Amino acid sequence: MSSITELSLNEIVSNIKSKKFSSTEVTKAFIERSEKSKKLNAYVTENFSSAIDCAKKFDEKPNYELKLPGIPIAVKDLFCTNGIKTTAGSKILNNFIPAYESTVTQNIWQQGGILLGKLNCDEFAMGSSNETSFFGNVHNPIGENLVPGGSSGGSSAALAANLTPVTIGTDTGGSIRQPASFTGTVGLKPTYGSCSRYGIVAFASSLDQAGPMTKNVKDCAILLEVISSFDKKDSTSIDFKRNNYSSELTNNIKGKKIGIPKEYRVDGMPQEIENLWKKGIEFIKDCGAEIIDISLPHTNYALPTYYIVAPAEASSNLARYDGVKYGFRSAGENLIDMYEKTRSEGFGEEVKRRIMIGTYVLSSGYYDAYYLKAQKVRQLIKKDFDDAYKIVDAILTPSTPSSAFKIGEKSDDPVSMYLNDIFTVPVNLAGLPGISIPAGLDKNGYPLGLQIIGKPFDEQTILNIAYSMEEKINFKNNISDWWI
Amino acid sequence: MDLMTEMKDFLIERENTSYEVIIGLEVHAQVTSNSKLFSSSSTKFGAEPNTQVSLVDAAFPGMLPVINEYCIKQAIKTGIGLNAKINKKSVFDRKNYFYADLPQGYQISQYKYPIVGEGKVILDMPNGQKEVGIERLHLEQDAGKSIHDIDPNNTLVDLNRSGVALMEIVSKPDLRSPDEVNVYIKKLRSIMRYLGTCDGNMQEGSLRADVNVSVRKVGATEFGTRCEIKNVNSIKFMQMAIIHEANRQIDLIENGKSIDQETRLFDTKKNETRSMRSKEDAHDYRYFPDPDLLPLEVSDKFIDNIRSEIPELPDEKKKRFIEKFKLTPYEATILVSDIETSKYFEEVIKEADVKLSTNWITGELFAVLNDKNLDISQSPISAKNLSKLINLIKDGTISGKIAKTVFEEMIDGDKDPQKIIDTKGLKQQSDPKAIEELINKVIKNNAEKVTEYKSGKDKLFGFFVGQAMKESKGKGNPQLINKILKEKLNG
Numbered sequence: 024m025s026s027i028t029e030l031s032l033n034e035i036v037s038n039i040k041s042k043k044f045s046s047t048e049v050t051k052a053f054i055e056r057s058e059k060s061k062k063l064n065a066y067v068t069e070n071f072s073s074a075i076d077c078a079k080k081f082d083e084k085p086n087y088e089l090k091l092p093g094i095p096i097a098v099k100d101l102f103c104t105n106g107i108k109t110t111a112g113s114k115i116l117n118n119f120i121p122a123y124e125s126t127v128t129q130n131i132w133q134q135g136g137i138l139l140g141k142l143n144c145d146e147f148a149m150g151s152s153n154e155t156s157f158f159g160n161v162h163n164p165i166g167e168n169l170v171p172g173g174s175s176g177g178s179s180a181a182l183a184a185n186l187t188p189v190t191i192g193t194d195t196g197g198s199i200r201q202p203a204s205f206t207g208t209v210g211l212k213p214t215y216g217s218c219s220r221y222g223i224v225a226f227a228s229s230l231d232q233a234g235p236m237t238k239n240v241k242d243c244a245i246l247l248e249v250i251s252s253f254d255k256k257d258s259t260s261i262d263f264k265r266n267n268y269s270s271e272l273t274n275n276i277k278g279k280k281i282g283i284p285k286e287y288r289v290d291g292m293p294q295e296i297e298n299l300w301k302k303g304i305e306f307i308k309d310c311g312a313e314i315i316d317i318s319l320p321h322t323n324y325a326l327p328t329y330y331i332v333a334p335a336e337a338s339s340n341l342a343r344y345d346g347v348k349y350g351f352r353s354a355g356e357n358l359i360d361m362y363e364k365t366r367s368e369g370f371g372e373e374v375k376r377r378i379m380i381g382t383y384v385l386s387s388g389y390y391d392a393y394y395l396k397a398q399k400v401r402q403l404i405k406k407d408f409d410d411a412y413k414i415v416d417a418i419l420t421p422s423t424p425s426s427a428f429k430i431g432e433k434s435d436d437p438v439s440m441y442l443n444d445i446f447t448v449p450v451n452l453a454g455l456p457g458i459s460i461p462a463g464l465d466k467n468g469y470p471l472g473l474q475i476i477g478k479p480f481d482e483q484t485i486l487n488i489a490y491s492m493e494e495k496i497n498f499k500n501n502i503s504d505w506w507i
Numbered sequence: 508m509d510l511m512t513e514m515k516d517f518l519i520e521r522e523n524t525s526y527e528v529i530i531g532l533e534v535h536a537q538v539t540s541n542s543k544l545f546s547s548s549s550t551k552f553g554a555e556p557n558t559q560v561s562l563v564d565a566a567f568p569g570m571l572p573v574i575n576e577y578c579i580k581q582a583i584k585t586g587i588g589l590n591a592k593i594n595k596k597s598v599f600d601r602k603n604y605f606y607a608d609l610p611q612g613y614q615i616s617q618y619k620y621p622i623v624g625e626g627k628v629i630l631d632m633p634n635g636q637k638e639v640g641i642e643r644l645h646l647e648q649d650a651g652k653s654i655h656d657i658d659p660n661n662t663l664v665d666l667n668r669s670g671v672a673l674m675e676i677v678s679k680p681d682l683r684s685p686d687e688v689n690v691y692i693k694k695l696r697s698i699m700r701y702l703g704t705c706d707g708n709m710q711e712g713s714l715r716a717d718v719n720v721s722v723r724k725v726g727a728t729e730f731g732t733r734c735e736i737k738n739v740n741s742i743k744f745m746q747m748a749i750i751h752e753a754n755r756q757i758d759l760i761e762n763g764k765s766i767d768q769e770t771r772l773f774d775t776k777k778n779e780t781r782s783m784r785s786k787e788d789a790h791d792y793r794y795f796p797d798p799d800l801l802p803l804e805v806s807d808k809f810i811d812n813i814r815s816e817i818p819e820l821p822d823e824k825k826k827r828f829i830e831k832f833k834l835t836p837y838e839a840t841i842l843v844s845d846i847e848t849s850k851y852f853e854e855v856i857k858e859a860d861v862k863l864s865t866n867w868i869t870g871e872l873f874a875v876l877n878d879k880n881l882d883i884s885q886s887p888i889s890a891k892n893l894s895k896l897i898n899l900i901k902d903g904t905i906s907g908k909i910a911k912t913v914f915e916e917m918i919d920g921d922k923d924p925q926k927i928i929d930t931k932g933l934k935q936q937s938d939p940k941a942i943e944e945l946i947n948k949v950i951k952n953n954a955e956k957v958t959e960y961k962s963g964k965d966k967l968f969g970f971f972v973g974q975a976m977k978e979s980k981g982k983g984n985p986q987l988i989n990k991i992l993k994e995k996l997n998g
Contacts, residue, residue: 103569222569228798257571258800339601342612343566385793
């Protein structure tokens with residue numbers, strides 16, 4: 024039988040429940056593999072010894088009723104964890120230890136999860152390749168010097184490399200789905216308002232959502248069930264009836280109507296992606312669902328809209344990192360000088376670029392032309408989806424316009440980097456749920472993903488579609504453990 | 508004083524020209540609430556620095572604001588008290604700027620869509636009533652406090668105040684004199700104290716104002732360029748700042764110079780305003796709707812529930828006092844100006860004569876409170892004992908004059924007036940026989956004066972009253988003494 028770390032969450036849980044594995048064994052297995060995988064640079068902070076303590080405690084008094092009984096889990100370093108350094112991939116928070124826990128991670132610990140460590144990510148989740156992290160690049164286990172995607176790049180790499188059975192990321196414009204696509208894993212961005220933002224270092228408040236990253240769709244449903252909750256501490260959290268996503272998971276999608284938006288056939292999209300999409304359509308048809316051509320006419324405006332709204336919010340959200348209260352401070356002659364030095368030295372280039380863009384688009388005289396216009400376009404993009412959902416139950420698109428690229432390949436060209444998010448960004452702007460599942464390999468053997476976009480609060484439908492497609496696709500990641 | 512001069516408008520006279528002063532106020536009133544606008548920290552004044560600070564107030568990463576519903580109710584209540592339109596939908600915006608005592612790097616405020624729209628306040632001026640328009644009322648967070656004078660090398664920051672709810676009440680530019688500003692602030696404070704929405708304590712900073720001042724030649728219809736004097740924390744300073752600023756602007760005009768629109772500070776020590784920043788240097792606050800908070804929507808039912816909790820406000824109370832108790836508008840204005848005064852008054856008149864009560868409260872009692880610098884809520888004499896005293900006057904047990912002596916005694920320990928009278932034997936002598944006896948004595952002892960009186964020196968009557976009163980040790984019933992003396996002398 025394969026080693027513990029290769030198993031899915033669902034399999035590990037079953038084995039723990041049947042007492043075949045102890046939590047300590049499982050935890051040690053992932054720690055051991057993590058120790059051997061430092062070259063990937065997936066971790067910012069390891070919590071190994073305390074994880075083993077927790078696992079032993081679990082084994083002394085096991086509770087098999089929990090959904091994550093004694094399961095070690097490493098999480099993106101954007102989630103604040105009580106007593107554990109939380110950096111958001113930034114120098115400015117390099118020494119920051121929160122005295123509080125994010126609601127999403129709290130939900131995981133409450134269901135028996137054990138913190139394995141904090142995973143690398145783009146600085147303040149701003150990036151598509153994990154290259155903006157203060158803690159260095161993360162290598163995609165698919166191939167050396169290949170980016171793992173971003174911003175949840177440490178998460179996707181750790182997951183694909185079997186350093187953690189499942190993980191969580193955050194997705195503001197594609198930061199869960201794109202790295203999932205680049206690493207041959209499953210990533211779901213829930214409906215805005217499903218997962219509490221409390222205790223997650225904010226990037227763009229109206230877009231940020233936490234979500235599960237897993238090896239398969241079943242695991243994704245289990246983890247979503249754990250992390251999705253109504254939270255009074257987040258005013259944008261929504262109190263809707265949440266499904267038991269994993270127990271309601273079904274591969275029966277007969278009669279479901281799946282939309283194919285013509286606007287997602289973008290110029291210059293590689294033939295491989297086009298072929299993958301076609302293959303996906305065939306699989307869906309095989310499952311008995313109906314394919315319907317639809318139009319999302321404002322798709323073209325999504326990326327520019329996103330790159331106004333997200334930096335605008337970020338410029339304000341990141342104002343609190345001023346060296347006064349916590350985090351990095353650079354001494355200055357006076358208050359203004361201290362601010363300037365702290366923020367110049369504490370933030371990286373990409374973060375500074377977005378703060379400047381955001382500050383610009385909110386400035387008086389430019390506000391109407393940029394921010395206000397972008398908000399209006401955002402409404403139109405949302406309306407596109409609303410109209411489409413009068414006809415279809417879900418929408419199928421590629422997850423990304425390309426497979427994983429080389430480290431450094433796009434780091435000097437922010438616009439080409441931003442284009443990575445072209446298929447994922449509209450989903451955030453409209454607040455919808457979206458899941459990326461691995462659907463094939465390109466000519467280099469790098470994974471490619473397909474995205475299924477759902478109606479608001481209808482995570483169950485996209486999970487079901489993904490689940491039934493997963494069976495047909497029967498994807499296998501091609502990972503050689505080159506780094507060990 | 509000639510009444511006409513008193514009623515004259517407030518104008519600043521220069522050679523050949525009279526100037527009118529145009530004033531608008533942005534009053535910052537701290538909402539009475541146990542916890543802050545977006546967090547559950549305490550708002551209690553005077554706590555040790557940085558002991559009332561939540562993770563939200565200190566803007567820790569990932570912390571989110573959650574609206575305190577009570578503060579929303581308080582703002583709506585105040586809006587109703589200002590006869591203003593309540594906006595069922597309002598939006599919290601971020602006002603972005605960097606400062607050490609602003610942990611988030613932005614203040615959450617309401618910019619385009621305030622919770623309360625246009626309203627009005629009626630001022631009782633000596634020459635009649637004046638209506639002042641309210642432009643809007645919006646909710647916002649207070650900042651922390653920077654302390655520059657404790658450590659010689661560092662500025663210290665106290666975040667206890669950070670996140671406390673403020674109502675910014677913006678008036679229309681309807682005020683025309685320092686006196687009107689005085690009455691306006693007091694009226695606002697009175698309304699909010701009636702409503703329990705702001706304690707109006709200016710020493711503790713619960714009420715402060717930005718004062719907008721411009722001047723124009725009498726008869727001009729356009730407003731002049733205005734300057735904003737920031738953060739003035741007493742009525743006296745507001746008045747001083749207005750007079751200084753108006754004169755400064757007039758000097759500029761008289762010298763052919765133009766006024767720059769700018770923000771100024773009032774230096775209380777030097778009694779002058781100083782430029783803080785010009786329009787060009789004005790902050791670009793980059794307002795935008797706070798994405799952490801959904802637009803605030805309140806239902807008609809929510810508003811109606813609040814409306815049903817609104818107590819009788821000063822204007823209505825004044826009307827009732829005039830109609831029901833036949834008070835003069837002047838008396839009624841004084842008695843309703845402060846909710847505690849009106850409560851005291853209504854308590855006293857439950858059992859005592861209205862006219863006498865009014866006189867005693869606005870006369871003797873106010874004098875004592877003024878003298879001792881006390882609020883009526885701290886009055887050394889309870890309403891119950893004051894009403895007893897008034898009843899003792901009314902039923903003739905003591906004279907008004909004796910009552911003053913008793914009143915002085917009552918101040919020390921809120922003593923029962925009856926007991927004072929009994930102990931000190933101050934009861935009024937109202938037995939006609941006893942009075943007649945002592946008058947007989949006075950007439951006998953002053954035979955010469957009696958002759959003079961009878962020969963036409965009428966003015967001596969007062970002398971006899973005085974003597975008789977003296978003979979009674981002040982306790983003689985004055986009406987009786989008058990009556991019997993007249994009978995004896997004229998008979």
